Amino acid sequence: MIPDLAQEGRAxxxxxxxxxxxxxxxxxxxxKTYGRYQAIGxxxxxxxxxxxxxxxxxxxGKSTLFKLLMGKxxxxxxxxxxxxxxxxxxxxxxxxxxxxxxNENMHDWMTAHEFVxxxxxxxxxxxxxxxxEAERVLEFVGLTxxxxxxxxxxxxxxxxxxxxxxxxxxxxxxxxxxxxLQGCDPLARTTIMNVIRELGRMGRTVLLxxxxxxxxxxxxxxxxILHQGKxxxxxNLHAIREQLDNIxxxxxIECSNAKSLAKDxxxxxxxxxxxxxxxxxxxxxxxxxxEFHKRLPKIIVDNEHDVMVINNPDxxxxxxxxxxxxxxx
Amino acid sequence: MEKKRGETIWTALDRKATAIAExxxxxxxTRLSTxxxxxxxxxxxxxxxxxxxxxxxxxxxAIDNDGxxxxxxxxxxxxxxxxxYGTDVNDPxxxxxxxxxPIEAEPASMYVNEDDYDWDYSDASSTWDAKDNxxxxxxxxxxxxxxxxNGDGIVCNIVLRYDSMTKSYSVYADPNVxxxxxxxxxxxxxxHRAFILGVGKLGFVFLLSIFIPLFLATxxxxxxxxxxxxxxxxxxxxxxxxxxxxxMLGYLAIVWPYLLIVCALLALVSxxxxxxxxxYRFGDLGxxxxxxxxxxxxxxVYGMLFAFLGVLWKYGIILALPIAAWELGMALLSMSVPExxxxxxxxxxxxxxxxDSGAYLAWPDMAMFTEAGAWAGGSNDMSSFLFIGGNELxxxxxxxxxxxxxxLGMGPYATTIxxxxxxxxxxxxxxxxxxxxxxxxEIV
Numbered sequence: 134m135i136p137d138l139a140q141e142g143r144a145x146x147x148x149x150x151x152x153x154x155x156x157x158x159x160x161x162x163x164x165k166t167y168g169r170y171q172a173i174g175x176x177x178x179x180x181x182x183x184x185x186x187x188x189x190x191x192x193x194g195k196s197t198l199f200k201l202l203m204g205k206x207x208x209x210x211x212x213x214x215x216x217x218x219x220x221x222x223x224x225x226x227x228x229x230x231x232x233x234x235x236n237e238n239m240h241d242w243m244t245a246h247e248f249v250x251x252x253x254x255x256x257x258x259x260x261x262x263x264x265x266e267a268e269r270v271l272e273f274v275g276l277t278x279x280x281x282x283x284x285x286x287x288x289x290x291x292x293x294x295x296x297x298x299x300x301x302x303x304x305x306x307x308x309x310x311x312x313x314l315q316g317c318d319p320l321a322r323t324t325i326m327n328v329i330r331e332l333g334r335m336g337r338t339v340l341l342x343x344x345x346x347x348x349x350x351x352x353x354x355x356x357x358i359l360h361q362g363k364x365x366x367x368x369n370l371h372a373i374r375e376q377l378d379n380i381x382x383x384x385x386i387e388c389s390n391a392k393s394l395a396k397d398x399x400x401x402x403x404x405x406x407x408x409x410x411x412x413x414x415x416x417x418x419x420x421x422x423x424e425f426h427k428r429l430p431k432i433i434v435d436n437e438h439d440v441m442v443i444n445n446p447d448x449x450x451x452x453x454x455x456x457x458x459x460x461x462x
Numbered sequence: 463m464e465k466k467r468g469e470t471i472w473t474a475l476d477r478k479a480t481a482i483a484e485x486x487x488x489x490x491x492t493r494l495s496t497x498x499x500x501x502x503x504x505x506x507x508x509x510x511x512x513x514x515x516x517x518x519x520x521x522x523x524a525i526d527n528d529g530x531x532x533x534x535x536x537x538x539x540x541x542x543x544x545x546x547y548g549t550d551v552n553d554p555x556x557x558x559x560x561x562x563x564p565i566e567a568e569p570a571s572m573y574v575n576e577d578d579y580d581w582d583y584s585d586a587s588s589t590w591d592a593k594d595n596x597x598x599x600x601x602x603x604x605x606x607x608x609x610x611x612n613g614d615g616i617v618c619n620i621v622l623r624y625d626s627m628t629k630s631y632s633v634y635a636d637p638n639v640x641x642x643x644x645x646x647x648x649x650x651x652x653x654h655r656a657f658i659l660g661v662g663k664l665g666f667v668f669l670l671s672i673f674i675p676l677f678l679a680t681x682x683x684x685x686x687x688x689x690x691x692x693x694x695x696x697x698x699x700x701x702x703x704x705x706x707x708x709x710m711l712g713y714l715a716i717v718w719p720y721l722l723i724v725c726a727l728l729a730l731v732s733x734x735x736x737x738x739x740x741x742y743r744f745g746d747l748g749x750x751x752x753x754x755x756x757x758x759x760x761x762x763v764y765g766m767l768f769a770f771l772g773v774l775w776k777y778g779i780i781l782a783l784p785i786a787a788w789e790l791g792m793a794l795l796s797m798s799v800p801e802x803x804x805x806x807x808x809x810x811x812x813x814x815x816x817x818d819s820g821a822y823l824a825w826p827d828m829a830m831f832t833e834a835g836a837w838a839g840g841s842n843d844m845s846s847f848l849f850i851g852g853n854e855l856x857x858x859x860x861x862x863x864x865x866x867x868x869x870l871g872m873g874p875y876a877t878t879i880x881x882x883x884x885x886x887x888x889x890x891x892x893x894x895x896x897x898x899x900x901x902x903x904e905i906v
Contacts, residue, residue: 236690254481
């Protein structure tokens with residue numbers, strides 16, 4: 134063995150060859166139990182390309198799903214395949230995967246540049262290649278001006294972006310982001326959303342998890358809903374939402390004159406009930422949420438209503454889950 | 463990506479290795495605990511060094527083993543001087559001052575330590591024509607047969623003999639030959655050697671080599687797993703066994719230079735401070751080298767072992783403590799019963815074998831030198847069965863405690879090579895099971 138101390142050569146070609154026909158991510162009847170607690174039960178799923186949001190409440194099994202994919206957990210049943218390879222047995226597929234863990238702990242004593250370049254070298258890059266690569270990805274997530282500061286002094290959003298940068302080295306085909314927006318300030322949130330959308334445009338397969346529907350909605354329409362370790366729904370978010378249209382919904386509107394707005398709204402055939410919790414608040418019950426939202430702006434503009442807030446307390450994950458599982462929240 | 467010439471699996475391996483090793487070194491450097499552990503270790507060794515410096519600077523009180531400095535009859539002439547001139551030591555009216563021409567009385571101090579050892583410790587199983595410097599044997603009124611007590615046909619000499627059955631040396635001396643040794647000369651040399659062996663065995667191989675890995679290596683994998691930062695490393699295309707190995711490399715990159723520095727410092731100070739006429743005791747460097755080798759290997763094996771225990775259980779340090787206690791027992795056993803087969807089931811036993819071999823090579827006279835301290839000018843020769851212990855020379859006890867024979871029943875080179883190989887395979891073994899456990903661990 135001749136040590137490559139000067140680290141001048143180019144990165145080594147990976148020995149591992151992925152199966153060309155295999156989907157990027159495949160779960161075949163995968164289950165994971167911790168003692169008597171079932172984190173995931175019988176999930177079958179295959180994904181290739183595009184941005185997919187994994188939606189679920191806390192404890193729905195989103196992180197477990199990702200950890201199974203990253204070979205950190207061993208499935209208690211079924212098969213997990215990453216580019217056609219079993220990730221628990223073989224770390225080779227990670228050459229093409231970037232993983233952003235949910236864990237908030239980071240190596241606080243490093244600068245983002247050191248952090249990203251150190252982990253880039255684990256892809257077989259040389260010191261110089263890793264430095265260039267780190268600068269490239271840190272620019273991509275917008276951390277160039279602070280990349281020589283210690284991670285310990287970063288804000289939550291900056292840390293999250295540093296984690297994303299470290300996952301993007303070596304240009305992965307699959308990027309897995311576990312709750313990338315959690316705890317971020319609005320600016321970081323926007324930046325991260327743009328980064329994810331950009332990755333989707335670049336043709337990468339992106340998996341991201343969240344428990345907030347509106348976040349996912351702003352990034353992608355392709356969603357997977359997990360509930361209590363089971364796959365509840367998969368497909369286009371709007372298609373799923375359409376199914377919910379025939380179920381009673383509540384909409385809360387805050388305006389200067391609730392009574393006058395109520396008069397106008399009541400003309401709509403889709404509205405079948407009203408409530409006035411306070412003089413400036415109006416609660417509307419409807420069976421056709423989509424239809425109602427199509428008509429509402431015109432009513433507001435035509436009658437010059439002074440509307441402060443429109444709230445869809447039902448249009449969150451909790452209530453979608455409630456309807457999908459057949460119960461009310 | 464294009465493959466370049468000279469690009470092998472090894473160069474890529476090496477990149478990952480240096481990346482993780484560098485990362486680990488930097489991580490250690492940012493932790494206060496690293497500096498506290500290394501600092502306390504250095505402090506402990508320094509305290510022992512201070513005791514040594516103090517011992518080297520204080521004179522060992524000279525003892526008049528043969529009583530030649532006493533003046534029994536009170537005539538102003540000490541016995542030794544009266545023996546020399548043949549006057550009666552018990553008669554105050556018989557002394558060299560009454561001779562013609564009269565001889566002036568000499569100070570008593572001239573007759574202390576006046577018949578020091580003048581034989582070569584390394585030359586055993588031979589007759590040694592020891593000089594009877596004070597004439598206590600040659601000029602005495604003993605019969606010729608009494609002057610040849612050891613029966614080798616030569617009067618007033620010393621026979622040194624090696625018994626291959628008991629593997630011990632014996633001193634057979636004619637009476638009153640070399641019977642008043644120089645305590646300071648012997649004691650300083652004995653203390654010096656005892657210090658080197660003691661600090662090497664207990665200071666380096668036991669104290670530093672167990673406690674530094676205990677604090678630095680136990681968390682090598684475990685801390686990353688509990689804090690969750692292992693998520694980043696295990697998400698890269700690198701096997702867990704490699705992570706374990708390269709983390710160890712980083713640990714060694716901190717610990718090995720540290721041992722080298724501390725060892726070099728002690729070798730320097732003791733080389734200049736040590737007894738003898740020479741400017742620097744180059745002869746000791748062999749022992750220091752073997753101490754360094756032993757400590758480097760011991761920190762490697764203990765590091766692998768404790769890192770493995772850390773992976774095995776979150777509270778691996780609890781598992782490490784009984785092992786440290788066992789190793790302390792083995793360390794003490796190795797210094798008293800070096801041939802015990804229990805030592806084969808330890809790390810410290812093999813490491814100490816390396817030091818014993820080094821001492822055996824650097825100080826070939828060691829066994830004889832130790833025996834000479836026990837013989838102490840013949841004062842323990844006759845009475846050894848009447849009372850145990852007796853009047854050993856100063857420093858003998860410490861030396862006897864610190865040194866031990868080669869326990870494997872092989873020569874020093876073979877012992878060293880076998881011990882090094884055993885220690886390496888122990889390290890390999892602990893790495894192997896450590897990475898097996900690590901591989902089977904789920905990282906939550």
